[in-house]
Amino acid sequence: MSDVLKRAAVRHLKPRLSRAQWDRLRGEREPATRPDLTTIAGRCGTDKWGVHFYTPHYERHLSHLRDEAFTLLEIGVGGYDRGKQGGASLRMWKRYFQQAQVVGLDLEDKSFVDRPRITTVRADQTDPAALHALIERFGTPLVMIDDGSHRPADILATFQILFPLLPDGGFYAIEDTQTSYWPEFGGEEDPAAPGTTMDFVKALVDGLNHEEFLMPDYEPSYTDRHVKAVHCYHNLVVLEKGDNQEGSNKRRVLTERYPEPSTPPGRSET
Numbered sequence: 001m002s003d004v005l006k007r008a009a010v011r012h013l014k015p016r017l018s019r020a021q022w023d024r025l026r027g028e029r030e031p032a033t034r035p036d037l038t039t040i041a042g043r044c045g046t047d048k049w050g051v052h053f054y055t056p057h058y059e060r061h062l063s064h065l066r067d068e069a070f071t072l073l074e075i076g077v078g079g080y081d082r083g084k085q086g087g088a089s090l091r092m093w094k095r096y097f098q099q100a101q102v103v104g105l106d107l108e109d110k111s112f113v114d115r116p117r118i119t120t121v122r123a124d125q126t127d128p129a130a131l132h133a134l135i136e137r138f139g140t141p142l143v144m145i146d147d148g149s150h151r152p153a154d155i156l157a158t159f160q161i162l163f164p165l166l167p168d169g170g171f172y173a174i175e176d177t178q179t180s181y182w183p184e185f186g187g188e189e190d191p192a193a194p195g196t197t198m199d200f201v202k203a204l205v206d207g208l209n210h211e212e213f214l215m216p217d218y219e220p221s222y223t224d225r226h227v228k229a230v231h232c233y234h235n236l237v238v239l240e241k242g243d244n245q246e247g248s249n250k251r252r253v254l255t256e257r258y259p260e261p262s263t264p265p266g267r268s269e270t
Contacts, residue, residue, distance in 0.1 A: 053234070
């Protein structure tokens with residue numbers, strides 16, 4: 001349509017057109033917007049928003065993966081109060097990550113949740129053989145989320161199996177860490193008690209600085225070397241995996257503790 005005819009058509013039709021139709025006729029379109037994770041969570045009915053407030057934190061760390069093809073594993077499908085319930089968060093992840101394969105692991109049969117790009121697996125989250133079989137079937141997840149039993153012993157056992165398998169650049173989340181302080185879930189009332197989920201997380205924070213430790217015989221652990229960041233929120237911890245070996249300037253700064261050698265390396269005094 002020529003510009004002259006287009007202007008004539010616009011003058012004739014303007015009173016009858018909606019704003020969207022008017023913009024299309026003029027060749028203008030409003031930019032498409034996609035709902036954020038919190039909006040999708042509300043539509044799917046997951047407690048990751050409302051009961052908890054996890055979705056803004058997840059979006060902060062994972063939004064760069066929104067259009068990527070990868071596998072996301074969530075432990076715990078939910079819906080235990082009534083039959084044929086659960087899967088709300090799996091549907092949320094599917095809608096947000098539109099190229100991802102979403103896998104849910106649960107002790108109960110949740111196969112009624114299965115849809116294209118959503119698959120559930122019935123297994124114990126602490127069973128090494130089951131977890132390795134899951135990864136053999138779906139590939140190594142880039143995002144792993146523990147929303148399972150919430151019991152510290154299970155959380156730590158699952159982490160010891162799965163975190164070494166997570167690739168660099170991946171994310172490992174632990175939800176509902178409030179149970180660390182609840183004896184009813186295997187936690188401890190004393191926040192400083194050993195063996196709880198948060199006691200473990202606090203050790204990971206120390207491990208970020210393992211190269212600054214002064215114990216001469218200290219051997220860095222796997223998590224010391226491979227936990228790159230620890231993000232702690234109310235009831236949620238998000239870990240980033242990567243190389244955590246940046247070096248230290250302690251020998252240059254702590255000169256009394258680390259004096260310069262009196263002779264060059266490889267030479268003996270005469």
